[in-house]
Amino acid sequence: MKPHITVLIDEAVEALAIKSSGVIIDATLGSSGHARNIVSKLEKDGLFIGIDADQQAILEGQKTFSEALCHVELRVGNFRDINSILEQLHIEKADAILADLGWRMEQFSGNGRGFSFQVDEPLIMTFGDPSTYAFVAKDILNEWKETDIKNVLKGYGEEQFSGRIARHIVERREKTPFETTFDLVSVIEEAVPSFYKRGKINASTKTFQALRIAVNDEFDALENFLIKSIAHLKAGGRLAVITFHSTEDRIVKHLFRNYSHDHIGTVVNKKPIIASREEVARNPRARSAKLRVFEKI
Numbered sequence: 001m002k003p004h005i006t007v008l009i010d011e012a013v014e015a016l017a018i019k020s021s022g023v024i025i026d027a028t029l030g031s032s033g034h035a036r037n038i039v040s041k042l043e044k045d046g047l048f049i050g051i052d053a054d055q056q057a058i059l060e061g062q063k064t065f066s067e068a069l070c071h072v073e074l075r076v077g078n079f080r081d082i083n084s085i086l087e088q089l090h091i092e093k094a095d096a097i098l099a100d101l102g103w104r105m106e107q108f109s110g111n112g113r114g115f116s117f118q119v120d121e122p123l124i125m126t127f128g129d130p131s132t133y134a135f136v137a138k139d140i141l142n143e144w145k146e147t148d149i150k151n152v153l154k155g156y157g158e159e160q161f162s163g164r165i166a167r168h169i170v171e172r173r174e175k176t177p178f179e180t181t182f183d184l185v186s187v188i189e190e191a192v193p194s195f196y197k198r199g200k201i202n203a204s205t206k207t208f209q210a211l212r213i214a215v216n217d218e219f220d221a222l223e224n225f226l227i228k229s230i231a232h233l234k235a236g237g238r239l240a241v242i243t244f245h246s247t248e249d250r251i252v253k254h255l256f257r258n259y260s261h262d263h264i265g266t267v268v269n270k271k272p273i274i275a276s277r278e279e280v281a282r283n284p285r286a287r288s289a290k291l292r293v294f295e296k297i
């Protein structure tokens with residue numbers, strides 16, 4: 001599998017307007033691509049805080065930053081819990097906060113939780129410990145009402161065949177409950193028209209994305225994170241967020257706009273910053289990336 005390629009690295013780090021003695025938080029440490037760049041700008045009295053829901057990212061980060069010049073604190077956790085993470089570190093305010101949303105390619109296959117439609121695994125899709133979640137992916141498929149399933153697929157996946165897929169899901173579970181990813185893939189293939197199966201993206205992509213967002217409550221986590229992060233910024237501090245999904249971008253755009261109307265801060269760029277043609281040629285994932293930046297007054 002190809003390693004994760006960091007998107008908008010120069011643009012995002014520049015947007016943070018880093019001072020060498022600042023407190024900088026990367027709420028989605030991942031492969032430390034942005035973080036390495038940030039840490040290189042911090043001196044001995046600077047503090048870098050890295051957060052990730054994925055323990056593996058934190059373990060890798062500990063190796064990466066073992067000899068950093070500045071102070072480095074890395075924590076496993078959901079960014080929606082940024083308040084308690086900062087409280088534990090006795091930090092009240094930060095100079096800059098970055099979030100690069102989504103997940104790394106490494107997380108999608110072979111971890112046994114059914115994120116990929118290409119590997120037959122149990123339909124779980126939780127990023128944290130499944131026992132701490134209200135429901136996992138197969139619970140949605142086996143227990144939720146047809147209209148609720150349709151709404152998840154349409155609202156979170158923008159799946160144009162949400163109605164047909166939801167109907168086929170309900171018909172199938174009456175015979176046999178869903179257990180693995182391939183159970184779902186075969187139902188999607190039955191439900192959608194053949195032109196869709198020959199399309200640019202796999203017919204299962206949007207359904208899998210929608211279930212993952214629902215299980216991990218990703219939109220609510222994002223909104224929570226944005227509100228709490230802005231509260232933790234110093235005057236003149238910056239929050240930079242990279243999204244890959246139109247609904248996520250809308251959440252960021254509206255919240256930044258509302259906060260600027262309320263004179264809490266200003267939107268730094270009226271239009272989102274997007275990747276250059278060269279970057280997209282190098283890394284097709286960068287195509288849908290949008291960077292928005294907010295500065296607190």
Ligand SMILES: C[S@@+](CC[C@H](N)C(=O)[O-])C[C@H]1O[C@@H](n2cnc3c(N)ncnc32)[C@H](O)[C@@H]1O
Nearest residue numbers: 006028030031032033034053054078079100102
């Ligand atoms: C796109 S990657 C970040 C890549 C990183 N910026 C880099 O350059 O290597 C997104 C990371 O955010 C983490 N993540 C996603 N949602 C999260 C959440 N709600 N709380 C904490 N971490 C989250 C994922 O585990 C993943 O490692």
